[in-house]
Amino acid sequence: GVASEIEAIPSGPRKVECKEDDEFLNALDKMVSENIQERMRETVKASHIDISVPVLKSNKKNYDQLQETGDKDQNTMGFVLMVRKGNKQQYKPFEADINSELAQNLRDQELAQREE
Amino acid sequence: EEEDEEFYNSKELPDYACKYCGIHEPNCVVMCNLCKKWFCNGRGNTSGSHIINHLVRAKHKEVTLHKDGPLGETVLECYSCGVRNVFVLGFIPAKADSVVVLLCRQPCAAQNSLKDMNWEQEQWKPLIADRCFLTWLVKIPSEQEQLRARQITAQQINKLEELWKDNVDATFQDLEKPGVDEEPQQVLLRYEDGYQYQNIFGPLVKLEADYDKRLKESQTQENIDVRWDVGLNKKTIAYFTLAKTDGDMKLMHGDELRLRYVGEMHKPWAGVGHVIKVPDNYGEDIGIELKNSPGAPTQCSSNFVVDFIWKSTSFDRMQLALRKFAVDESSVSAYIYHRLLGHEVEEVLMRCKLPKHFSAPNLPDLNRSQVYAVKHALQRPLSLIQGPPGTGKTVTSATIVYQLVKQNGGPVLVCAPSNTAVDQLTEKIHRTNLKVVRLCAKSREAIDSPVSFLALHNQIRKMEIHNELQKLQQLKDETGELSSVDEKRYRVLKKSSEKELLEAADVICCTCVGAGDPRLTRLKFHSILIDESMQATEPECMVPVVLGVNQLILVGDHCQLGPVVMCKKAARAGLSQSLFERLVVLGIRPFRLEVQYRMHPELSRFPSNFFYEGSLQNGVCADERRLTKVEFPWPMPDRPMFFHVTQGQEEIAGSGTSYLNRTEAANVEKLATRFLRGGVKPEQIGVITPYEGQRAYLVQHMQYQGSLHSKLYQEIEIASVDAFQGREKDIIIMSCVRSNEHQGIGFLNDPRRLNVALTRAKYGIIIVGNPKVLSKQPLWNHLLTFYKEQKVLVEGPLTNLKESMIQFAKPKKLIN
Ligand SMILES: [Zn+2]
Ligand SMILES: [Zn+2]
Ligand SMILES: [Zn+2]
Incomplete structure (x- = not known):
C-alpha cells in the first residue's frame, strides 16, 4: 500500500531502560525529599514583602473571554507570571496549554464561581 | 577572488544548544x-x-x-524569600484569576496569610x-x-x-575520541544520529585531507626549465616537464601550481597558475596559465622551482556538509534523514501524478526497464538506479530530471563526482530544452568543455540587460585589472546577475564538491540527482544532499569503480565505500537497467554472468557489432575477443614506483598496427593499462617503433581503467603488465576494476598478459577459464595464433 513519509518514520525516541536511568530516578527522588527536609529544618525568616494578587485589568480575562478571542491559538490560555525585580513587581504574560493543570484549574474555578 | 570561498555560512550549534542532544530551540x-x-x-x-x-x-x-x-x-526563584532551588520551587495561581506566582514549598507557600491575599494556597504545584x-x-x-x-x-x-x-x-x-596513534573508527552500516555520522566521517575526511596535503607539499621540484607562451586570452602560459611524479599523484586540469624563479638573471619571482595541459600522447609536458601575468620573468628559461598548491576547499565543504546534516534539521527531510542513517523506515511511495509519456523531448525513446526506472524514481523520496555499462544511464537520468522539473518545477540539482560526468549529463538535459546552468569552480572557468556555453560565467557575459557589467567585464578582460571602485561595482553586479540566473534555472549542474559553492548555499533544492554516485565518497555525496533534499535519486553501479581514497588508513576504515553501496547493503534494492546497447553480445556474456547475475540483455545483435571491411585475424570469427598469452618480464619503471612490461608493449603495438592497417581509425582504439609506467612507455614505444606514421599512434588513447570509466571505445586492447610469480597483480584484482575494463569495448577486446600469474587470482581464473572454453586463449604471432594449451587450477566458487 501507499504509506506516507510521515507515517513511515519513527514517531519519537523510545525510552531505553538501563541501570544508569534507574539510578537517575532514585537520585531525583532523593534530591527532592532531601532539599525539602532541609528547608523544614532551616528556619527561613518570613519576609514582609507584599504578595497580594495584583489587579491587572488588561490581563484579567475570564474563561469565556479567552474562548472568544478567536484569532489566538485555541489550544492555549493566557496567564501572567508575577515576578520581583529588586523591590519592583513585574508581570510576564505567557500562554499555558489548555490541558495543563494551570488552565484546568482556572476553568474549574470559573465554573464554580458562576454556579454560586 | 578567494574570499568568496570563505565559509561565511559555517553552521555551528549556538551556545544555548542542549549540551547533551544539541536541540537549540x-x-x-x-x-x-x-x-x-x-x-x-x-x-x-x-x-x-x-x-x-x-x-x-x-x-x-x-x-x-x-x-x-x-x-x-x-x-x-521564590517570589517571597528569593530561594532559587528548583527542587523546592512551585507555583500558586490566584483565585479565579490568570495570575501566577512562584513560591517555595517551605516556608513561603505554607504561610497562612496567602489565602487572605486571594491565592489558592492548596493549589501549590512543583x-x-x-x-x-x-x-x-x-x-x-x-x-x-x-x-x-x-x-x-x-x-x-x-x-x-x-x-x-x-x-x-x-x-x-x-x-x-580515539588516541593520537589509534586507528580511526570504522564506518558503520547504521548510525544512531547525524552526530554519530559526523563523528565517524569527520575524522576520515581529515585523514584524507592531511594525506593529500602532505603529498602535494612534498612534490616540490627544482631545476625546472620553462618555455613561455601566450594564450588566446592573452594570458601567460608556462610549459615545463616534471620528473615522474609519485604514482599516487594525479595532476588534473584546474589544479594549481606555483612557479618560482630562483636564478640570478631576474629578481626573485613567484606566480600561481592552473594546469591547462597534463602529460598525454602529445607530450609529457605540463602547461599552466598564470593568474597574474605582469612581472613574470619570461626572458628566463631555467632555474625555476615548481610547488604544488594544496587547497582545502573540497575537504572543508565535506566537513561543513557533515556538520549541517547533524545540526540543521532543514538540511534534509525527516524521511531522508532516517533512511540515510539506516533507521527502521519502510519504503514509501509519494503522491505524484505520473506523466502519460515517460520520454523527454529530443532524447531517445526509452526501453521498458528505463521507463520503469523513471517511474520508480519519480514515485519515491529515495531511489537507487543501477546502470550497468552501456544501459543508457545518462539518457535515463536526463529523462528523470526532465520529468521532475515538469512535475515540481525547478530548480533540480544535478551532480556527479567528476566534471566529465557532469558535462555529459548537462549536455543531455540541455537537449530537452530545459533552462540549464552549469556551475564551474572558478579555477576551471578557463577550461573548455562541450557545454561551456551553459556555464554560469559564460551565460552572464551574454545577459543583455546588464550593460554596465558587460562594459566592466570587457575592461577587465582587456586590461587585466580594474580600479578598486570599479572592481567593487563589478563584483556587486556579477553577484546579482549570478543570483538572477541561478534562481531562474530549471536545472543546476555541478560536481558534488561544487554543490558546496557559496553561490548555491542560499538556494534550496528539493530534488537532487547524483549520477555516477558510486564514485563519490559518502561525505562527498553529502555536499549536495544537505541543500534541503526531500527527493534524492542516486544513479550508479556499485559493480563498477568506487571512489578514489588515497589515504590507506581512511580507506581501510571504510571511506572508500560509497553511499550507494551502503544503501544497497542496508537493503534498499537498486532498480537495475537491463538492456545494454554497447557491447557485442559475446563481449557482454562474461560481465553479465559474473557481475550482474546474468541479468544483462543485449539491445544490439552481433551483426550490428561486426567491423565490416576490417580484416583482422580473430581466432574465432564469431567472437571478437581473445587473450593473447605473453610471457614478458615486468620491470620497475623509471619513476621507481610504477611498472612496465616491454614484451606486452611490443604486442600491443603489433595489435594496434594490425587494426590501423585493416582500416580502423586510431580514435576507435583504446589501450587500457593499470600502470602509469606502462602508459608512458607505450606512448614512446608505439610512436618510435610502430611501423606506421607516428601521428596515427598519437590519436590512440592510452590510459588507466579509471580514466575510461563512463566511456566507450570500438576496440579495447588491455595490457596487464604484472608478470611476477611472487607478487600479486597490483590493482587488477579488484573485481570492479576488471568489470569496467571488460565493458568499454563495443566491437572487440584483446587482453595481453601472463595467464600463469593472473590465474592465481580467483577472479582472473574465472575469466581465463571462460576464454579457454571459448577457444580464445591463444598464443603465437598474430599471423599464426594458436590455442594455448596452458593449464590452470579449476576456479573456486566466488562469493560475489
Ligand atoms: Zn550545571
Ligand atoms: Zn537535550
Ligand atoms: Zn520562599
Missing part, C-alpha cells in the same frame, strides 16, 4: 546557573528531561530561562512534574525534533558528567 532550553551550560526539556530516550538529568547528576539546583523562551530571560519542567516555563521539543537530535543514552550522559568534573569544556566528541 530557544523555547525548549534552560541554562544551569552554576555551570552556565544549557540543556533542553526533552527526555530523549531517558526518563527525565535533559535539564533535570543534568541538575540531578551534577547536583546543581538553579536555572535561568532563555530570553527568547515563553517567559523571556527569567531566573526561577515546577518539576513528571521529571520535566512545566511546559509553560520551558517547552518540550517535539518528538520529531528529539528524533532529529543526538540520541544520547543515560550511560553517555553519566560519562559526560564525569568528564565535566575534570574539564568543564569537554564535549560529547571527547567521549569517543
